[in-house]
Amino acid sequence: DAKTTQPNSMESNEEEPVHLPCNHSTISGTDYIHWYRQLPSQGPEYVIHGLTSNVNNRMASLAIAEDRKSSTLILHRATLRDAAVYYCIRWTSGAGSYQLTFGKGTKLSVIP
Amino acid sequence: DADVTQTPRNRITKTGKRIMLECSQTKGHDRMYWYRQDPGLGLRLIYYSFDVKDINKGEISDGYSVSRQAQAKFSLSLESAIPNQTALYFCATSGGARGDTQYFGPGTRLTVL
Numbered sequence: 001d002a003k004t005t006q007p008n009s010m011e012s013n014e015e016e017p018v019h020l021p022c023n024h025s026t027i028s029g030t031d032y033i034h035w036y037r038q039l040p041s042q043g044p045e046y047v048i049h050g051l052t053s054n055v056n057n058r059m060a061s062l063a064i065a066e067d068r069k070s071s072t073l074i075l076h077r078a079t080l081r082d083a084a085v086y087y088c089i090r091w092t093s094g095a096g097s098y099q100l101t102f103g104k105g106t107k108l109s110v111i112p
Numbered sequence: 113d114a115d116v117t118q119t120p121r122n123r124i125t126k127t128g129k130r131i132m133l134e135c136s137q138t139k140g141h142d143r144m145y146w147y148r149q150d151p152g153l154g155l156r157l158i159y160y161s162f163d164v165k166d167i168n169k170g171e172i173s174d175g176y177s178v179s180r181q182a183q184a185k186f187s188l189s190l191e192s193a194i195p196n197q198t199a200l201y202f203c204a205t206s207g208g209a210r211g212d213t214q215y216f217g218p219g220t221r222l223t224v225l
Contacts, residue, residue: 036214043116043202043216044155087154099170100214102147102154 004088009107012078020073022088032091035073037084083110115139116217118203124223131190133220135203144186145204193224
């Protein structure tokens with residue numbers, strides 16, 4: 001149970017912004033939202049994470065809804081190298097466990 | 113050099129054979145993880161370790177065992193490989209802070225005939 005819901009696939013034109021949505025309606029107050037991406041034939045790569053506030057880093061921005069039931073990963077200018085599967089993950093702790101639970105993710109295609 | 117390395121990168125073996133996949137990290141992290149990925153699916157957690165003396169089962173530990181030989185080394189073993197263990201295996205590490213980031217190795221592609 002990945003506990004998040006994402007579209008199976010999305011397309012974007014190169015050099016345009018991309019908004020990747022994620023629903024996590026059952027999130028608890030202390031769960032973080034993580035985003036990872038997996039390029040073809042590679043291991044997953046960390047993109048960004050947040051708890052309540054919007055977050056920015058060199059790779060992307062993360063917008064978290066006020067009720068925390070959804071979030072959006074924003075790639076400001078998509079490049080061909082951004083074509084990957086993007087995973088939205090609830091980082092859940094409890095009883096000593098700190099696990100990332102991966103779903104199927106969103107496959108992003110970037111059109112030249 | 114890569115922070116997280118896995119050996120071998122590819123392995124073909126036969127049903128019933130014992131296989132060991134090795135993972136080493138130079139990030140100085142206490143936490144290490146083994147995941148499995150099947151085609152078209154996300155990653156599933158097999159085992160994780162928070163330090164050398166701490167080993168925990170993940171979502172799909174049956175048929176697998178692990179050994180944490182040192183802070184930097186975490187091995188995954190298939191005692192008697194079977195064809196449905198054919199998959200891509202990833203090792204990861206993290207520093208342990210709340211909300212912390214996991215760093216993944218390049219993966220081992222295992223085929224069991």
